[in-house]
Amino acid sequence: MNLSEKPTHSLILKINGTDTILKIKPWTSLLDGLREYAGLSGTKKGCDHGQCGACTVLVDGKRINSCLTLAVMHDGHEITTIEGLGTLENLHPLQAAFVEHDAFQCGYCTPGQICSAVGLMNEGKVKTEDDLREMMSGNLCRCGAYSNIFDAVKEVINHKTGVLL
Numbered sequence: 001m002n003l004s005e006k007p008t009h010s011l012i013l014k015i016n017g018t019d020t021i022l023k024i025k026p027w028t029s030l031l032d033g034l035r036e037y038a039g040l041s042g043t044k045k046g047c048d049h050g051q052c053g054a055c056t057v058l059v060d061g062k063r064i065n066s067c068l069t070l071a072v073m074h075d076g077h078e079i080t081t082i083e084g085l086g087t088l089e090n091l092h093p094l095q096a097a098f099v100e101h102d103a104f105q106c107g108y109c110t111p112g113q114i115c116s117a118v119g120l121m122n123e124g125k126v127k128t129e130d131d132l133r134e135m136m137s138g139n140l141c142r143c144g145a146y147s148n149i150f151d152a153v154k155e156v157i158n159h160k161t162g163v164l165l
């Protein structure tokens with residue numbers, strides 16, 4: 001990011017329930033808007049071009065790769081990041097399941113995996129284990145924790161929906 005140029009655009013994002021005014025450069029990605037301007041570093045930058053899913057957040061409840069979209073396109077939208085899903089005292093069920101199933105090693109992909117799984121549950125399309133694998137396939141894990149990630153997400157889907165995969 002070129003820090004020498006001054007931000008020229010103002011927008012309001014409702015981030016994790018709070019209206020947040022950002023003054024940004026117009027070409028700022030939503031990912032950089034969150035990390036560099038809103039100070040929310042939970043969302044991770046992996047590839048920065050739509051291939052790893054580390055930057056997944058929820059926009060109006062739908063999962064999105066935040067590196068592939070401009071922040072200015074989301075003026076007035078509701079953004080949920082990993083910081084908005086739970087607290088240390090009250091983890092989101094997916095966060096608790098990731099801990100219980102040891103579903104991470106370095107943890108770099110984890111915020112994106114969890115936000116993606118929340119979006120996937122909002123979509124309500126998973127009916128089988130293969131569906132789950134396919135619909136989480138946009139989130140890569142360099143540590144290869146896939147089987148434990150799968151178990152964690154599957155457990156929460158089954159608990160929430162009663163659908164046995």
Ligand code: FES
Pocket residue numbers: 044045046047048049050051052053054055056065066067068
């Ligand atoms: S950082 Fe966005 S998909 Fe990899």
Ligand code: FES
Pocket residue numbers: 103104105106107108109110140141142143144145
């Ligand atoms: S836990 Fe390390 S990249 Fe997934």
